[in-house]
Amino acid sequence: MPSKRGVLLLSGGLDSTTLLALVSSEGYAVHALSFDYGQRHSAELSAARKIARRYGVVQHVVAKIDLRVFGGSALTADIPVPKNRELDDRDSVIPVTYVPARNTIFLSYALALAEVVEAGEIFIGVNALDYSGYPDCRPEFIAAFERMANLATRAGVEAKDTPAIRIRTPLIDLSKRRIIELGLRLGVDYSMTTSCYDPGAEGEACGLCDACQLRLRGFGEAGAHDPAVYAAQPSAAASETQ
């Protein structure tokens, strides 16, 4: 059994799948954690299940939680997902696709799971460069969460001096291009991953939302083909930065 044990938040998207490939290649025993949180689409969850199997995780926990009870986001409520926005305009405002306190809630569940399985590390594929203006993707948030986590838990209390729980964010400083390049070196099959905020009935990506635009630009900059299936013709979005 590997000596290193980690909990990994797995959405089924490009970032968390690349993270899983990286962490697996480093010999961790991985407890993957996904959420059924009233997403508009279930394509994400079925992708997460396939990817967890592909990487032979020790355990894949799918926690059902209901963020819709709070409303407040285009990803969980009846607010239109913005399309065809200029990517460079994104940083000026926090977008309507922001889910209130989402990463805080996700990391709290990961903390509970880490405590039960006695994992010392929690991996989350947040990204500060391409974070679309979400406050809970920034390094200072992650550091504050880690500090809180070590005061919240039995392991943290018993460890006293050194942190018993580390929140690991290996992708936080990487551009989408670098993440894709890393994943391709690790042999990630990106056709398994889904990124779109508003996929069609067959799971095809829209090609127009922020997530699709970021993904397409990343593949374009990496000089690689995105194997995802798109409903819209993505060439306009992809060629913006070329």
Added chain:
Amino acid sequence: MPSKRGVLLLSGGLDSTTLLALVSSEGYAVHALSFDYGQRHSAELSAARKIARRYGVVQHVVAKIDLRVFGGSALTADIPVPKNRELDDRDSVIPVTYVPARNTIFLSYALALAEVVEAGEIFIGVNALDYSGYPDCRPEFIAAFERMANLATRAGVEAKDTPAIRIRTPLIDLSKRRIIELGLRLGVDYSMTTSCYDPGAEGEACGLCDACQLRLRGFGEAGAHDPAVYAAQPSAAASETQ
């Protein structure tokens, strides 16, 4: 409409009910938040619903979450609830009734709700004196959570200098006796509240678990009668400290 708006974690127990009475008396518009988290018993939730109505909260959100997916606690898994422990032995170990990362998860949901309803304060009835050895009831945990919360949220990011979200714990330094005395002054009907970790089929308290013992000792020290219905004869536990 009151100018002050707060989210309050309402379990239906003695502490959170006293807290609701206090916060209501101070003129807050209260958004109460309770959890259906796979408790062994639902007496708590029905008490919370009655108490929320009694105090005329603006909104009572019951969020269904499944902590059982993680196991690891006598309150959510098949581990016996300890009975008849010496109360003074409690501080030496974290008890098996500790739910992994529970207050972290509960406060994370409260943060999401606060963000959506634009409440600047979150009230939680944690208590550092009678906390039964739970790490997530200590003031240093609360302070770390507040700091994290202000980095996690839209409101926190936009406020920059002053905290946009405060975590309020008015009961944290009070003994159970003082909490009960405060509640009685505020006219709390403690027959509505439930504290027991292991109630009977009719909701009657066991009188023997840590929570019952703490409650009975508190009423004893306050010189007041506990109107809760007990299955076991509680006089032995109540008279311990008299």
